[in-house]
Amino acid sequence: MKSQRNSLAGKHPSYDKLKMTEARRKKKLAYDKEYQATPSRVKYREALNTANRKAKTYGNKDGKDMSHTKAGKVVSESQKTNRARNGHNGKSTKK
16 A cells, blocks of 8 residues: 655755755754744644634645734635745745
């Protein structure tokens, strides 16, 4: 049986664009794993997942995400828009 895990995990196109070596890629993945396990990040994800479930958009592939705003509210937003906003040029990553 084929694995259900994400086969693209750790193979982001930007790694090639940034000319990341295998060692640098591994170091980054290790850091990301440690960072995402911190209590603040876990709490952040829990809040979004709870809001997503409450809005009945969790796991139904409707293309909607819950997004934190600068004011601290959680609002519904398209996944594409929410995930594309990644804070380039020192701008806030929140709506």
